[in-house]
Amino acid sequence: MHSKPTLDELFDQRRIYPDIDARTRLDRLIGVDDQKARLSKILGLLVHPAGLELWAKRHHPGAATLLDSVLRRPPLVILSGDVGSGKTELAETIGDAVARQEKIDITLFPLSLATRGKGQVGEMTQLLTTAFDYALAEATKLQGRGKSTGGVILLVDEADALTQSRESAQMHHEDRAGVNAFIRGIDRLAQTKVPAAVIMCTNRLNALDPAVRRRAADILTFNRPDSAQRRYVLEHQLRPLGLSSVQIEGLVEATGAKDGQEVGFTYSDITQRLIPSIVLDAYPDRSIESKRALEIARPMQPTPAFQDHG
Ligand SMILES: Nc1ncnc2c1ncn2[C@@H]1O[C@H](COP(=O)(O)OP(=O)(O)O)[C@@H](O)[C@H]1O
Ligand SMILES: [Mg+2]
The missing domain is CATH 3.40.50.300 (P-loop containing nucleotide triphosphate hydrolases)
Structure with a gap:
């Protein structure tokens, strides 16, 4: 023992x-x-x-x-x-x-x-x-x-x-x-x-x-966030940085299920991967821009859905 x-x-x-x-x-x-x-x-x-x-x-x-x-x-x-x-x-x-x-x-x-x-x-x-x-x-x-x-x-x-x-x-x-x-x-x-x-x-x-x-x-x-919930998270984090509603809408879409995928981003994909990447991309010389944010979000892959088989 x-x-x-x-x-x-x-x-x-x-x-x-x-x-x-x-x-x-x-x-x-x-x-x-x-x-x-x-x-x-x-x-x-x-x-x-x-x-x-x-x-x-x-x-x-x-x-x-x-x-x-x-x-x-x-x-x-x-x-x-x-x-x-x-x-x-x-x-x-x-x-x-x-x-x-x-x-x-x-x-x-x-x-x-x-x-x-x-x-x-x-x-x-x-x-x-x-x-x-x-x-x-x-x-x-x-x-x-x-x-x-x-x-x-x-x-x-x-x-x-x-x-x-x-x-x-x-x-x-x-x-x-x-x-x-x-x-x-x-x-x-x-x-x-x-x-x-x-x-x-x-x-x-x-x-x-x-x-x-x-x-x-x-x-x-x-569950993973739906589009309204993703919008809420993104608004909350990016609005204060000067992104507009329309610009944020682009990110809402880019973080949803894309190219025939089953799932979109998890909450943590947004808060722990996407947002930090956007911030670090701009740091230390530029300010955050929606165009760059979108370019970062689009190719980023959501965490695969957890396979929950019995
Ligand atoms: N419902 C949520 N609303 C806002 N942020 C969330 C939510 N769920 C997860 N997050 C973000 O993702 C991070 C990881 O969440 P966590 O609770 O550890 O996930 P898990 O379900 O895997 O235990 C949190 O610290 C938070 O930043
Ligand atoms: Mg956990």
């Missing part, structure tokens, strides 16, 4: 909300209002179950069984969808909305499976088990009657390593053990009813183990 990973080895930087930086990033996300609302409601209830009881007393007295079925859902929300569509960004910033809404501190424990758990056999299992141990221990300290004094979010990002179905014949023994550790962790949090929730991000919902899927209180889907 390997030694148990320490808190610092296990998690990327822990974050505590409310946090003004998270709030700014959350506000910048486009086209995810519905996901935002649903996620903050679910997380809010986990840290403040009495809120639902108050609501029921007011609107549906005698609805105890109804409440029970809502409150007993496993504390897991799955964010699924194409790369660069805002899953990580939302998961890393929603804690701020919940903290403000419930007026308590929320702590995020971010665990990325992409960069970890690729080493020795047993590592993935050990990582997940330890991560759930920490989340459970932290959340237990915050437990209160009706309303907790704080809340914990465990973020399992880039969880594709976990998403191969247990039923798949090729699935490696070790992966299966990882899935089992994940399920055990979710079930432990659910049973102890501590103020903790798990957000899992994956590009491959269809390949996700049915036992994991079944446990999700909600599955939120993220």
